[in-house]
Amino acid sequence: MIQAAIQTEHTKRDIGGIPFESPFTLAALSGYSDLAMRMVCRSLGACLTRHEVVLDQFILDHGTGPKSGEHLDPGDRPIACQLMGRDPVEMGQAARRMASFGYDIVDINFGCPVKKVLGRCRGGFLLSEPETAIQMVREVKAAVDVPVTIKMRRGLDESPLSRERFWHILSAAVDLGIAGVVVHGRTVDQRYEGFAKWEIIGEVKSRFPHLAVMGSGDLYTAEDCLRMLRETGCDGVTIARGAIENPWVFRDCLALWRGEEKPAPPTLAEQAKLFDDQYEIAINLYGLERATRQMRKFGIKRSKLHPEPEKVHRAFVTLSSSDDWARVRSEIYGVDSR
Numbered sequence: 001m002i003q004a005a006i007q008t009e010h011t012k013r014d015i016g017g018i019p020f021e022s023p024f025t026l027a028a029l030s031g032y033s034d035l036a037m038r039m040v041c042r043s044l045g046a047c048l049t050r051h052e053v054v055l056d057q058f059i060l061d062h063g064t065g066p067k068s069g070e071h072l073d074p075g076d077r078p079i080a081c082q083l084m085g086r087d088p089v090e091m092g093q094a095a096r097r098m099a100s101f102g103y104d105i106v107d108i109n110f111g112c113p114v115k116k117v118l119g120r121c122r123g124g125f126l127l128s129e130p131e132t133a134i135q136m137v138r139e140v141k142a143a144v145d146v147p148v149t150i151k152m153r154r155g156l157d158e159s160p161l162s163r164e165r166f167w168h169i170l171s172a173a174v175d176l177g178i179a180g181v182v183v184h185g186r187t188v189d190q191r192y193e194g195f196a197k198w199e200i201i202g203e204v205k206s207r208f209p210h211l212a213v214m215g216s217g218d219l220y221t222a223e224d225c226l227r228m229l230r231e232t233g234c235d236g237v238t239i240a241r242g243a244i245e246n247p248w249v250f251r252d253c254l255a256l257w258r259g260e261e262k263p264a265p266p267t268l269a270e271q272a273k274l275f276d277d278q279y280e281i282a283i284n285l286y287g288l289e290r291a292t293r294q295m296r297k298f299g300i301k302r303s304k305l306h307p308e309p310e311k312v313h314r315a316f317v318t319l320s321s322s323d324d325w326a327r328v329r330s331e332i333y334g335v336d337s338r
Contacts, residue, residue: 012212012235016147016179018078018104020047023229024235024253025214027182028053028082028107028151032244032297034066036078036281040274041243045250049079053109055122056085056094063147066285069098078102080105081152082142084112086121088132090138099144106144108136110169111153111184113191114281124188127156130165134172147179149212154200161194170204180212182238202232214238220245222252222262234272245301272333292322300327306332
C-alpha cells in the first residue's frame with residue numbers, strides 16, 4: 001500500500017501535540033482560505049486548515065470582517081492562523097490576540113514573495129534579516145501557549161549567503177521550540193515562476209527528524225502530493241493553488257494514501273453542490289453581493305474542471321451580481337452531462 005511505503009520511524013502526525021489524521025493540509029491563502037473555502041476543503045479531507053494570512057497591524061488595530069480572525073467554526077479544527085509583519089514585538093501581540101480567539105496553532109510567514117509585501121520588509125524579505133526573523137519567533141513563542149510554526153521559502157535567491165541564512169533562521173527557530181515548519185521549494189525571487197526544488201524539504205526533514213515538516217510547491221494533483229511525501233520523507237504537504245482550482249484534490253490524496261483507487265473527477269452535480277455549500281457560508285460571512293464577488297474568483301479558477309472550460313471561464317469573468325450567479329449556476333451546472 002502507498003501509505004505503508006511513505007511512513008518512516010520519524011513520521012510526525014502531530015504539531016506540538018495537535019494531531020492531524022493525514023498528511024494533507026490547506027495552505028494559508030490570502031484572499032481565498034476564508035471560512036467558506038476552509039469548510040469545503042475540510043469536507044473533502046483536508047486534515048488541517050489555515051486562516052488566510054493576515055497582517056499583525058490589522059489584528060492590533062482590531063480589524064473586523066472575515067480577516068479579523070474571529071470567524072471560526074467548531075467543525076474547522078485543527079486550524080492555524082498565519083501572521084505576517086515587520087516588528088517582532090507587534091507580532092507577539094498579534095499572536096496573543098489570535099490565540100485568544102481559539103486558534104490551535106500560530107504560524108509566522110517568512111515566505112510571501114509579493115512585491116508590496118517585500119517592499120514593506122515583511123514575509124519573504126525577513127529571510128534576508130535573520131536576527132529580526134529569529135527575534136520574531138522568540139516574541140511569538142513567549143506570547144502564546146499554543147504551538148508555533150513558521151513558513152519559509154528555501155531562500156531569498158540562489159546565492160550561498162541566502163542558503164546560509166535559511167539554515168541559520170531555521171536552526172535558531174528549532175532551538176527556540178517551534179513545533180513545525182512549512183518549506184516551499186521556490187526562492188522568494190522566483191515568486192510563482194519556474195519549478196519548486198523539493199530537495200530542500202527532504203534535507204530539512206533529515207536534519208530535524210523530530211520536527212513536523214510540511215512541504216509546499218507545485219502540488220496540483222494527488223499524484224504530486226504522494227510523490228512529494230515519497231521523495232522527501234516530509235510529514236505532510238501544504239496544498240495552495242492546487243486546492244483553489246480543485247478542492248477535490250484532498251479526496252483524491254486520501255484515496256491514494258490509503259491504497260485505494262483514485263476517484264473519478266467530480267461530476268457537474270458534485271461541483272454544483274460544493275459551490276452551493278461554499279456560497280451559503282460566504283453569504284453568512286459577507287452578505288449576498290460581496291459573497292458573489294468572492295465566489296466569482298473560485299468559479300474562474302475551477303472552470304478547468306468543467307467539460308467546457310473556456311465557456312465557463314468567460315461566464316464567471318463577466319459575472320457581477322447574485323442574479324448572474326443564479327443564471328450561471330443554472331445554465332452551466334444545472335445539468336450533469338458526464
